[in-house]
Amino acid sequence: MRRESFNLPGAxxxxxxxxxxxxxxxxxxxxxxxxxxxxxxxxxxxxxxxSGELFTATLHTLRSILIGWVLACLIGGVLGVVxxxxxxxxxxxxxxxxxxxxxxxxxxxxxxxxxxxFSLTTELVVMVYASIWPxxxxxxxxIANVASRLHDVSLTLKLTPLQxxxxxxxxxxxxxxxxxxxxxxxxxxxxxxxxxxxxxPHGLGYAVVSALLAIQPEQMFAYVLFIGVLAIAxxxxxxxxxxRLLPVYGREAMSDV
Amino acid sequence: MAASLMAEKTDDxxxxxxxxxxxxxxxxxxxxxxxxxxxxxxxIIDRLSLNVRAGEFLTVVGSSGTGKSTLLRLLGGLVPAxxxxxxFRGSIVSGAPSDVVVVFQDYSNALLQWRSVARNxxxxxxxKLDRTEIEARVRQALQMVGLEKNASDHPxxxxxxxxxxxxIARALALKPxxxxxxxxxxxxxxxxxxTLQDEVLKVHGxxxxxxxxxxxxxxxxxxxxxxxVVLAGPPGRVYKTVEIAxxxxxxxxxxxxxxxxxxxxxxxxxxxxxxxxx
Amino acid sequence: xxxxxxxxxxxxxxVPPLRGLLPLFGLxxxxxxxxxxxxxxxxxxxxxxxGLAGLAKNGRLLTALSATLTTFILAIVFACLIGGLLGLLxxxSRAARRAxxxxxxxxxxxxxxxxxxxxxxxxxxxxxxxxxxVVLVAVWPILLNTASSTAxxxxxxxxxxxxxxxxxxxxxxxxxxxxxxxxxxVGVRGAIPLAIIITLLVxxxxxxxxxxxxxxxxxxxxxxxxxxxxxxxxxxxxxxINGLFVAIEGVLxxxxxxxxxxxxxx
Numbered sequence: 001m002r003r004e005s006f007n008l009p010g011a012x013x014x015x016x017x018x019x020x021x022x023x024x025x026x027x028x029x030x031x032x033x034x035x036x037x038x039x040x041x042x043x044x045x046x047x048x049x050x051s052g053e054l055f056t057a058t059l060h061t062l063r064s065i066l067i068g069w070v071l072a073c074l075i076g077g078v079l080g081v082v083x084x085x086x087x088x089x090x091x092x093x094x095x096x097x098x099x100x101x102x103x104x105x106x107x108x109x110x111x112x113x114x115x116x117x118f119s120l121t122t123e124l125v126v127m128v129y130a131s132i133w134p135x136x137x138x139x140x141x142x143i144a145n146v147a148s149r150l151h152d153v154s155l156t157l158k159l160t161p162l163q164x165x166x167x168x169x170x171x172x173x174x175x176x177x178x179x180x181x182x183x184x185x186x187x188x189x190x191x192x193x194x195x196x197x198x199x200x201p202h203g204l205g206y207a208v209v210s211a212l213l214a215i216q217p218e219q220m221f222a223y224v225l226f227i228g229v230l231a232i233a234x235x236x237x238x239x240x241x242x243x244r245l246l247p248v249y250g251r252e253a254m255s256d257v
Numbered sequence: 258m259a260a261s262l263m264a265e266k267t268d269d270x271x272x273x274x275x276x277x278x279x280x281x282x283x284x285x286x287x288x289x290x291x292x293x294x295x296x297x298x299x300x301i302i303d304r305l306s307l308n309v310r311a312g313e314f315l316t317v318v319g320s321s322g323t324g325k326s327t328l329l330r331l332l333g334g335l336v337p338a339x340x341x342x343x344x345f346r347g348s349i350v351s352g353a354p355s356d357v358v359v360v361f362q363d364y365s366n367a368l369l370q371w372r373s374v375a376r377n378x379x380x381x382x383x384x385k386l387d388r389t390e391i392e393a394r395v396r397q398a399l400q401m402v403g404l405e406k407n408a409s410d411h412p413x414x415x416x417x418x419x420x421x422x423x424x425i426a427r428a429l430a431l432k433p434x435x436x437x438x439x440x441x442x443x444x445x446x447x448x449x450x451x452t453l454q455d456e457v458l459k460v461h462g463x464x465x466x467x468x469x470x471x472x473x474x475x476x477x478x479x480x481x482x483x484x485x486v487v488l489a490g491p492p493g494r495v496y497k498t499v500e501i502a503x504x505x506x507x508x509x510x511x512x513x514x515x516x517x518x519x520x521x522x523x524x525x526x527x528x529x530x531x532x533x534x535x
Numbered sequence: 536x537x538x539x540x541x542x543x544x545x546x547x548x549x550v551p552p553l554r555g556l557l558p559l560f561g562l563x564x565x566x567x568x569x570x571x572x573x574x575x576x577x578x579x580x581x582x583x584x585x586g587l588a589g590l591a592k593n594g595r596l597l598t599a600l601s602a603t604l605t606t607f608i609l610a611i612v613f614a615c616l617i618g619g620l621l622g623l624l625x626x627x628s629r630a631a632r633r634a635x636x637x638x639x640x641x642x643x644x645x646x647x648x649x650x651x652x653x654x655x656x657x658x659x660x661x662x663x664x665x666x667x668x669v670v671l672v673a674v675w676p677i678l679l680n681t682a683s684s685t686a687x688x689x690x691x692x693x694x695x696x697x698x699x700x701x702x703x704x705x706x707x708x709x710x711x712x713x714x715x716x717x718x719x720x721v722g723v724r725g726a727i728p729l730a731i732i733i734t735l736l737v738x739x740x741x742x743x744x745x746x747x748x749x750x751x752x753x754x755x756x757x758x759x760x761x762x763x764x765x766x767x768x769x770x771x772x773x774x775x776i777n778g779l780f781v782a783i784e785g786v787l788x789x790x791x792x793x794x795x796x797x798x799x800x801x
Contacts, residue, residue, distance in 0.1 A: 009634040017638060032657045095555030102773035103766075104732045106739070106747075110754035110762050115576055193648045194732075198739055198751075205648070209740070212652040224653055228645040235644065335694050352697070359698040366691045371713050371790040380709070381699040413792035431699075 034217040041225065044218035053207065054226065060203040061192055064123055065234070069188045071124075072131035073181055079132070080139025080180070081165070084173075085147055097136075105130030105191055109199050120202075123195035130191045134183035142176025143169055178242055185238055189231055204230075282435055282467050283309035283332060288341035289492075290327060301327050303492035304341065309435070314461050314468045316482035318475055318525060320533055324493025325471045329439050332469060333359040345435075358428040362440045364421040368412045374423050375399070375408040381431045398426040401460055418449035422456070429460065435467045436460075443473070451509050454481060458507060475529065479521045480507060487525060489532035496532040499525055578760040583767060586753075586760035595749065596768075603745040604772070606734050610669035614726055617670070618677030619719055623712065625678070626685025643679060647672040647729055651737055665737050665745070673730040677722035684718030685711060717791055720784050727780055731773060746772075 018038050025037040036044075048054040083089045105126055112122040146169055154164040170177070196205025204227055211220035290302040302324045309315050309332075319325050330336040331343060334353040343350040345357065358381070361367040368377050376383075378395045386394070399405045402422040412420050421441055428436055438457075442450040458481060461468055472478050478485045482501050489496035501521055503512060512518055563580050570579045578586075590596040625631045625639075654668040688711060696706040738747025746769060753761035788794070 007633055007636060009630070010636040010638075013634040014637045014641075033659075034656045091552045091555060093555050093558050095553055096557075096559035097555075099556065099559060099774060100770070102728065102777040103770040104728065104735060104773055106732050106735050107750065107766050107769040109739075110750045111766060113754055114757070114759050114762060190646045190648060193646050194736060197648060197652075197736075208649060208652050212656055217656055220652060220656060224645075224649045227649050228641060231646050232641070232644040330694070333698055335697050353700055355700060357698075359694070361691060361694070363691055366689050367695050369710065369713065370792050371716070380701075384705065411790060411792075427699075 034215070036218045036221055040218045041221045044216075045222040045226070048219060048222060054223075057202070057204045057207045057223075058226075058230070061196065061205070061230075064120065064127065064192045064195075064203065065185075065188050068124055068127035068131060068192065069185050072128045072184050072188060073135050075128070076132040076135025076180065076184065077139050077177065080136045080177075081143055081170075083136070084140040084143025085165075085169075101133055101137075106194055109195060113199050118200055120200060123192065123200040123203075126195050126199065127188055127191040131184045131187040134187055135177075135180040138176050138180025138183065139173065142173030142180070145176070146172040174246060178246070182235065182238055185234060186231075189234065193227065280311040281308045282311045282346060283307070283469075284342075284344045285332075286342045286344075288331060288338045288343055290324075290331060290336065291339040300492040302331070302338075303490070303494050305494050306341075307486065307495055309467060309469055310484075311434075312465050312467055313483045314458075314470065314481055316470045316472060316478035316485045317488060318472060318478045318485060318529060319488030319490065319493070319496075320473070320529060323488035323490035323532075325473075325488060326439050328488070328493060329359065329437050329469065329471055332435075333357060333437050335359065356431075356434040358431050358433040358436055360421075360424050360428050360436060360438045360441050362443050364417065364424045364441075364444075365412070367424055368420060368427075370411065370413050373409050373411055374404060374415070374426075377412065377423055378426045378430050380427055394430045394432070395426075398429040401429055401463070402426045402456060416449075418445050418453060421445065421453060425453075425457070425460070429464075432464075433466060435469065438468065438470045440471050440473065442477070450477070455507075455509065457481065458505075462506065475522055475525050476513065478525060479503075479518055480509075480512060485521075485525055487528040487532055497525075497528040499528070575757065575759055578763060580763075582760040583764035586758060587764035587768065590749070590753075590761060590764075599744060599746045599749040600768070600772075602743075603734055603738065603747065606665045606669060606745065607730055607776075610666055610673055610730050610734070611723070611727065613666075613670045614673035614677055614730070615719075615723060618674040618722065618726070619681055621674075622678045622681025622719070622722075623685050623715065626682040626688075626715070627711070629686075632682070632686060639679065643675055647733055648736060651733065651740060654737075655741060660741055660743065662743065664741070665734065665743055668737055669730050669733050672733045673726040676725035676729065677719065680718045680722030680725070681715050684715045688714060717788060717794070720787060724780065724784070727776060728773070731776070735769070 022038045025035055045054075083094065108126050108129060109122070112125050116122045116125065150168050150172055154168055159167065192203065193205035193208075196203040197209045200206065201210075204223060208220055208223045208227070211217075211223060285305060285307045287304040287306055288302060289300065289304055291298055291300050293299070305324075305328065307328075317325050317328065327336065331338055332345075332350070334350050334357070337351070345354045348354075369380065372380075375395050378398050379391055382391055382394060395408070396405070399408055402425055404419065404422055404426060407415060407419065412423060415423070425436075425441070442453055445453065454477065457468070457470075460466065468481075470478075470481055472481075479501060485499045485501060486495055487497040487499070488494065499521060503515070503517055503521070566577070567579045567581060570577060587596065625635060650672055651668055654664055654671065658664045658667060692710055692714065693706075696710055701709065734745065735747035735750075737743060738745035738749075739751050742748040742751065746765060750762060750765045750769075753765065
């Protein structure tokens with residue numbers, strides 16, 4: 001495992017990009033009406049931190065993401081195991097699910113708004129609906145894959161179905177399930193933002209849109225960039241936790257999806 | 258030094274040709290190769306000197322780490338030497354020499370899986386010859402390896418042995434003067450291996466192409482070769498050269514049971530063992 | 536190995552047994568039976584149809600549909616061209632990959648929805664806004680997948696190109712580009728749902744013409760039957776596009792070795 005030397009060209013390019021952005025705006029070379037300079041964005045960022053707005057919004061979004069992600073993982077995971085193991089389920093129910101799957105969850109937002117109005121429920125319902133799919137598909141695929149391979153192993157060891165599931169199938173399907181969980185997290189985040197932009201006036205998504213409507217470009221960009229960093233941080237956290245709890249899975253499951 | 262010995266190659270069935278008279282296709286003089294993985298210098302080949310005679314079948318054996326594959330890549334112009342000279346037909350090798358083709362062990366990844374067999378075989382000659390000539394060469398090459406019926410299949414539809422034959426046909430389509438083969442049958446089962454060994458010998462006999470054949474299988478080295486070179490290392494260098502005076506055409510049963518064969522096998526085996534001790 | 540027309544094989548692949556549709560239809564039928572006149576919150580499927588017919592009659596449905604589909608198709612085409620080309624260029628150049636690495640990583644991690652307000656702010660509420668934003672979002676999976684595959688071109692194939700004495704252009708055309716096709720298609724497969732979602736999002740946020748703005752209008756007027764009906768329309772669009780892509784992909788990949796079961800993403 002060679003340690004990669006520090007990516008100097010990469011860092012330089014990154015910084016240069018920011019510098020060029022600053023220069024372009026200040027000198028008036030780039031003429032977007034509302035493009036703020038990085039320095040202005042940084043100032044605005046300090047502002048929203050100080051005022052606590054960032055904290056409140058982030059807390060709301062993170063809370064939604066956590067609840068949504070856990071729910072989606074549970075439901076998607078259970079469904080995935082059931083469908084992975086049961087040919088009966090696949091024969092009689094999978095087509096219905098496959099028809100629902102391409103349905104963009106965003107189209108459910110107006111329905112959820114009708115039913116639950118502007119509320120956290122709206123946000124969660126849409127988030128969970130969308131995020132179930134990656135977890136479901138990957139778990140089903142993972143379990144089905146190992147079930148056929150390890151069927152004989154379980155028979156030979158005379159394991160009960162429950163033991164077989166817990167000791168053999170779930171661990172073997174681990175990498176696939178982990179990939180599903182990571183994708184699920186990504187989807188949860190995206191849908192949380194979308195829901196907050198349209199359906200629930202709280203959180204980071206709403207903060208971005210209200211800064212847009214109030215024509216506060218510096219604030220808006222500050223939130224946008226913060227969301228980007230948050231997304232990377234969440235994914236990194238998940239990877240870190242996974243590496244700690246499940247060191248056996250090695251690089252395959254941890255590699256960048 | 259190198260002559261236009263084998264410049265004319267016809268595809269008529271010739272009687273088994275003996276290795277041609279005078280002339281080396283390859284002359285390696287104190288060739289060294291030094292690489293720098295992770296920034297640390299590592300000597301892979303150390304002042305290796307070797308000649309390949311025109312028309313001969315040269316086998317190269319040695320345990321892992323003796324730089325067999327690297328030697329092949331040096332000959333094939335895929336890797337430049339750090340010092341020393343490699344001459345092909347008298348000229349210094351720089352880049353892949355024309356009339357030399359390498360056949361790799363990993364046939365699956367060396368073929369273009371999205372192209373049909375025929376188009377794979379044509380890879381080296383398309384754009385360089387006219388249509389009819391290309392078609393003729395592809396047909397001949399496929400005939401030589403027995404795959405005429407599979408011309409429109411895709412490699413992934415074929416077995417390992419057949420895929421390796423496609424790679425060999427691809428090399429043959431270029432009508433090379435030298436075929437460099439890097440443990441080409443290492444990934445195949447024993448029976449397929451035997452079939453392909455005889456096929457390669459048939460090609461050698463019919464076309465008079467020179468072969469440099471890397472293998473870790475000593476019996477294969479004796480069965481195929483006119484000469485066997487035993488490498489020692491790391492770093493790689495020539496430890497011993499054994500002339501193999503077994504009669505051609507060779508036969509899987511008779512040749513392998515002959516006392517001479519066993520003698521050569523023992524000799525080379527001993528050489529490999531003691532080369533490992535150095 | 537089937538030697539029939541590749542597109543027929545492509546259509547057959549990966550369709551679960553059709554009787555699995557029974558639960559869905561059963562549910563809809565049940566809904567209809569239980570709720571013939573419907574509460575405002577859960578109108579029955581028959582009401583959806585009526586609502587949609589209403590929208591279709593004055594041409595609003597068709598206008599919206601064509602606006603959304605046009606944006607989507609154009610965006611995917613542009614994203615394929617730009618993403619494929621840039622992906623190849625970046626993949627080929629180790630220097631570019633190192634230098635652009637952190638920037639690309641950041642853009643990759645940025646959740647697509649946030650690009651919408653940025654675009655709106657910078658470009659204003661113009662018709663071309665939709666297309667630009669969707670392209671900006673859809674280009675990433677394609678670019679990244681293509682770049683990664685091109686960069687990962689096996690050393691062996693490079694050696695093959697040398698021993699076969701292929702020039703730089705020949706190597707590019709005969710080896711690099713074809714071997715990147717499967718990864719490119721994986722990228723497109725990821726870009727498609729993204730493009731649909733973001734198209735709808737832009738329409739919902741900005742009320743630019745399209746199905747998205749139509750749904751929002753119906754929702755604000757509490758025409759729930761229309762909302763459900765439009766939901767079905769969106770579902771059908773998604774389903775049809777997905778099916779079309781699978782068929783096209785099947786044809787394009789018919790020459791390639793069959794892929795192991797898909798596990799990642801959608």
